[in-house]
Amino acid sequence: MEVEEWVMGHETAQNMLRRIGPRTTGLAPLVPALQRIVNLHGRHVVEVAGASGSAKSEFLLQAAVKCLLPKQGYDGWDGGVLWFDLDGHFDVLRLVRLLQAHIHQEARRRYEEGNEEEDEMEDGEQVLETCMERFFYTRCYSSLEFISALKSSRNHLLRAQTCGKGFRILVIDSIAAFYWLDRSAPFKGGAGNPSLSLQGAMQAVVRELKELRKLSQPTGLLVMASKCNIYSSNFSDTNDWASGLRKDNRQVDSAHEKDSRRSGLQQREFMPAVWQEFITHRLLLQSKVADGTETLFSAEWLRPALLNVDEFTINDTGFMLTNR
Amino acid sequence: MPRLDSPGLFSLTPKILADFAAEGILSVEDFLLAHNPNLDESRTEARKQAVVDILGYIDRQSCGFRTSARMLQEIEARGERYLPTGCESLDKLLEGGLREGTVTELVGGSSSGKTQVCMQVAASVAYRCRAMVGFVDTCHSFSATRLSHMLGGLVGGRDAVQRRVGAADEIGDAMKSIMHYSIFDIFPMLSFLNQLHTTLSVQVQSMEEKVMRLLIVDCASSVISPILGGIPGHALMVSMGIILKKLALENHLAVLHATRSQIIQLVEKEAILSLLLERLGKPCLVFACFSHETSAAIFVMLPL
Numbered sequence: 001m002e003v004e005e006w007v008m009g010h011e012t013a014q015n016m017l018r019r020i021g022p023r024t025t026g027l028a029p030l031v032p033a034l035q036r037i038v039n040l041h042g043r044h045v046v047e048v049a050g051a052s053g054s055a056k057s058e059f060l061l062q063a064a065v066k067c068l069l070p071k072q073g074y075d076g077w078d079g080g081v082l083w084f085d086l087d088g089h090f091d092v093l094r095l096v097r098l099l100q101a102h103i104h105q106e107a108r109r110r111y112e113e114g115n116e117e118e119d120e121m122e123d124g125e126q127v128l129e130t131c132m133e134r135f136f137y138t139r140c141y142s143s144l145e146f147i148s149a150l151k152s153s154r155n156h157l158l159r160a161q162t163c164g165k166g167f168r169i170l171v172i173d174s175i176a177a178f179y180w181l182d183r184s185a186p187f188k189g190g191a192g193n194p195s196l197s198l199q200g201a202m203q204a205v206v207r208e209l210k211e212l213r214k215l216s217q218p219t220g221l222l223v224m225a226s227k228c229n230i231y232s233s234n235f236s237d238t239n240d241w242a243s244g245l246r247k248d249n250r251q252v253d254s255a256h257e258k259d260s261r262r263s264g265l266q267q268r269e270f271m272p273a274v275w276q277e278f279i280t281h282r283l284l285l286q287s288k289v290a291d292g293t294e295t296l297f298s299a300e301w302l303r304p305a306l307l308n309v310d311e312f313t314i315n316d317t318g319f320m321l322t323n324r
Numbered sequence: 325m326p327r328l329d330s331p332g333l334f335s336l337t338p339k340i341l342a343d344f345a346a347e348g349i350l351s352v353e354d355f356l357l358a359h360n361p362n363l364d365e366s367r368t369e370a371r372k373q374a375v376v377d378i379l380g381y382i383d384r385q386s387c388g389f390r391t392s393a394r395m396l397q398e399i400e401a402r403g404e405r406y407l408p409t410g411c412e413s414l415d416k417l418l419e420g421g422l423r424e425g426t427v428t429e430l431v432g433g434s435s436s437g438k439t440q441v442c443m444q445v446a447a448s449v450a451y452r453c454r455a456m457v458g459f460v461d462t463c464h465s466f467s468a469t470r471l472s473h474m475l476g477g478l479v480g481g482r483d484a485v486q487r488r489v490g491a492a493d494e495i496g497d498a499m500k501s502i503m504h505y506s507i508f509d510i511f512p513m514l515s516f517l518n519q520l521h522t523t524l525s526v527q528v529q530s531m532e533e534k535v536m537r538l539l540i541v542d543c544a545s546s547v548i549s550p551i552l553g554g555i556p557g558h559a560l561m562v563s564m565g566i567i568l569k570k571l572a573l574e575n576h577l578a579v580l581h582a583t584r585s586q587i588i589q590l591v592e593k594e595a596i597l598s599l600l601l602e603r604l605g606k607p608c609l610v611f612a613c614f615s616h617e618t619s620a621a622i623f624v625m626l627p628l
Binding site: 082087088092093095096129132133134135136137138139141142144145147148149151152153154155157177178180181183184196201203204209211 | 325353357358360361383385387388390393395396413448526556558559562563572
């Protein structure tokens with residue numbers, strides 16, 4: 001009977017945990033400094049927002065490095081990474097440097113614990129090679145190229161899955177790279193006519209991402225995208241706005257000033273609704289005044305809305321928190 | 325993007341093409357935007373085969389994926405170099421010079437030495453690296469006489485032409501490898517950059533010919549500021565940024581572009597590295613140069 005079925009439910013909580021457990025539990029945080037409360041796994045979509053130079057691409061790179069490293073000793077996700085570079089900011093030498101820093105740190109830790117050191121060098125080389133083979137990179141210069149790259153990544157995804165090591169993360173560096181180009185594209189109009197407008201392009205992108213995520217069951221595919229924030233509502237009053245921004249960068253941040261900054265220079269949410277509904281997490285990064293030689297950054301989770309703001313610096317082995 | 329019938333795929337029979345047209349899909353671009361993979365399950369075999377063929381065609385057209393291991397090998401094979409700027413302290417700030425494959429932005433107010441630095445870099449790269457340099461001049465501030473003085477300084481001092489026999493030839497060679505382009509409007513600029521990209525992409529290198537390694541745009545803001553103020557203007561600025569990045573990444577150029585300070589807040593900082601130039605005092609051979617990334621300040625003294 002229908003009513004009986006409705007009352008009894010489809011499955012118990014225990015069965016559900018057993019079904020989705022391997023996908024969500026037992027995964028180490030990708031960027032431990034910023035993930036003390038928020039845990040990310042394969043069904044999430046993270047958007048990292050911030051002004052220019054606020055460590056967004058660095059965050060994505062650190063997460064990718066953690067994903068590439070094996071589970072043993074490095075606490076990594078042991079999976080492949082698909083990197084879509086829409087901004088041209090990727091530097092493969094920096095990736096190599098980060099991987100080597102992690103490997104050296106692990107080798108030093110093993111040495112201090114008194115294990116044999118003979119195999120360390122070969123092990124390190126092997127780990128580096130395996131990690132480099134799992135990182136897939138492509139560059140796109142327009143929305144259409146991006147959508148075609150997403151479509152052609154299906155084959156890579158299926159091939160990697162049959163080999164055993166599937167892709168765990170899909171990184172889009174700067175989802176808003178072609179925002180202005182798409183916005184200014186002429187609207188072809190007509191019912192049922194697809195057009196390269198902002199909405200049309202984003203809809204196609206979200207559709208492809210959902211399709212790729214469906215193909216990556218059961219581990220899921222974590223999508224991480226960076227986005228450069230726009231801080232003004234119109235462009236005519238550039239002088240006031242520019243001087244306001246410069247002034248803010250030099251002030252010491254007290255709580256009161258932080259609030260006024262947030263209300264004075266609103267971060268305008270400019271991405272279309274279809275993308276805003278797609279994301280599940282949002283992280284806001286800001287860079288602060290540098291004292292001496294190091295630049296301080298601050299991170300705040302906007303979604304889920306956690307109230308505390310973390311401050312951190314960056315070095316090769318990861319983000320280091322400066323407040324505790 | 326071509327129409328669906330032009331690639332000549334066999335499984336795209338007229339019936340299938342009519343089927344697609346009914347949904348509004350007439351070209352590959354429409355296919356990319358409108359094709360919904362979820363609905364494929366309920367279609368006929370012929371339709372599924374057509375979709376597979378179109379996806380294969382798209383795959384072949386796109387640049388494809390590379391692993392980072394392969395990228396590293398390519399870099400090591402090509403030997404990406406740092407181009408010396410001709411000024412030691414600037415080279416130290418940039419950790420070696422202008423790196424090929426990057427876009428560097430030089431920011432400063434009026435009369436802060438941007439053109440001087442640009443000409444110095446052009447002279448240094450043309451002479452020391454024996455490479456071609458493209459100099460796009462938008463504000464009519466390029467001076468061949470001044471450039472020849474700078475080259476004279478690099479070759480061996482002011483009176484090198486008298487002292488050394490081959491000095492005049494060397495200066496002449498270097499001057500010949502600096503190509504000067506006068507462009508005063510955004511549309512000729514975009515057309516020139518696209519043409520440069522096409523020319524460099526299809527060029528076959530012979531051993532004797534010099535290769536273009538550096539592109540200088542002085543000053544990018546003078547073609548951008550007249551058009552800013554709306555969506556189309558902003559889009560044109562972004563497309564100029566994209567084509568500069570494409571030139572740097574695909575053709576392995578180092579791109580140096582100078583802008584005025586007011587533009588910097590609007591541009592999404594597509595440059596990898598941004599240097600801020602300020603003039604100190606009247607004897608204007610000394611400038612202060614700040615880098616945003618490292619927050620280091622150095623004093624740049626341009627040799628005569």
